[in-house]
Amino acid sequence: MTIRIRILLDFLAVGLFVAGLAYWWQDNLTHEVIGTIFFALLIAHNVFNRRWYGTVKKGRYDPPRTLNTIVIAGMAISMLILLGTSILISQDVFAALALDGAFAVRAAHMFVAYWALVFLAVHLGTRWQMVMNVTRQALGIKGTSPLRTWTLRAATAIVAVKGVLATLEMGLGTKLRFEYALDMWDFNESTLGFFANYLSIIGLYAALTCYGLTFLRERKRRKA
Template identity: 45%
Template structure:
């Protein structure tokens, strides 16, 4: 039987991730649509954290394993980035929250952009920490109970291919410059290819998710 609670958590998380990636296409969406997507994103994140309130209630408890300590540090980093994204978005809002009149200037916009790209990376790593549970859920939902070497190797090859494209896309989209708050000359021509923009960012997400998943597996074999 499918775990309905986990399914809802999974759908909520993936919808929030989809909105985060969609919001990156600012120059395709224009400002008003971008702000409404961001508002929807934070509404989903509130629901996501309410569903995981027990985890946050235990966050101050000692963690016994290295990966659980890393997971806590990651979650707190992601929370910090999301809060920076939220408050900077309120400060620079021109439509949805313009009535607040917080008057955010250039610095607030820089913080907003900086936090957004770090959120993408941290969300990817966050997913990587939970990828084994996601795969177990999918296997159970599809009744794939028997182990299959062919299926395992097929998934590994697919993961390697996605990671390879993600690494190449990281250079195309100048992710390193964006994460270090350096001047980036990258500008995507949405008139030429809108789908390509999202495929690039999905592959980057896949790169960090895959790298985290296999790094955790390596760490666990060494314990």
């Protein structure tokens, strides 16, 4: 499969993940179907990237590579817990395999989802340069343009500010501490607002990671 299609599938997975967070916007079956397609995409994603796993023990680790590896391990652990708990609390798609009245498992499922969100954002940030390169090629963009660069930077700044506000509004810090995991967003009031909030949260942490890595690489290049 071409890298362009793979990246399109990655973005589809991001959309499905955020849709999964909007549990109270759907009925249970829809949530489970969205989650099942999401996990099918993740399995395919790991099959496409299987060679990476063979390189983990080889070569030297500088800070960017160390971060990349820790984040992929965090992704793997959080997504496996999310998948395992999904099956145990399923009411529709995997109901035959589920446990009865598994309240602790349900709480774990909701808790780990927000950690998976953070890992997802940072993971996207570590691969962002590649996403940009593939997008440039797909759009036939050659060379640089200050106007384009500054437009993209301004868009990133807007998303980042929105991401900070959304982090506070959605109580992400509290959710990550497992203090209050149920999302009581009022979808009758605004559905778009929910998606804009979580997508900007992903954008914020991805951008911080991407700029952080650029800084580290630049520092290494200057030292060399």
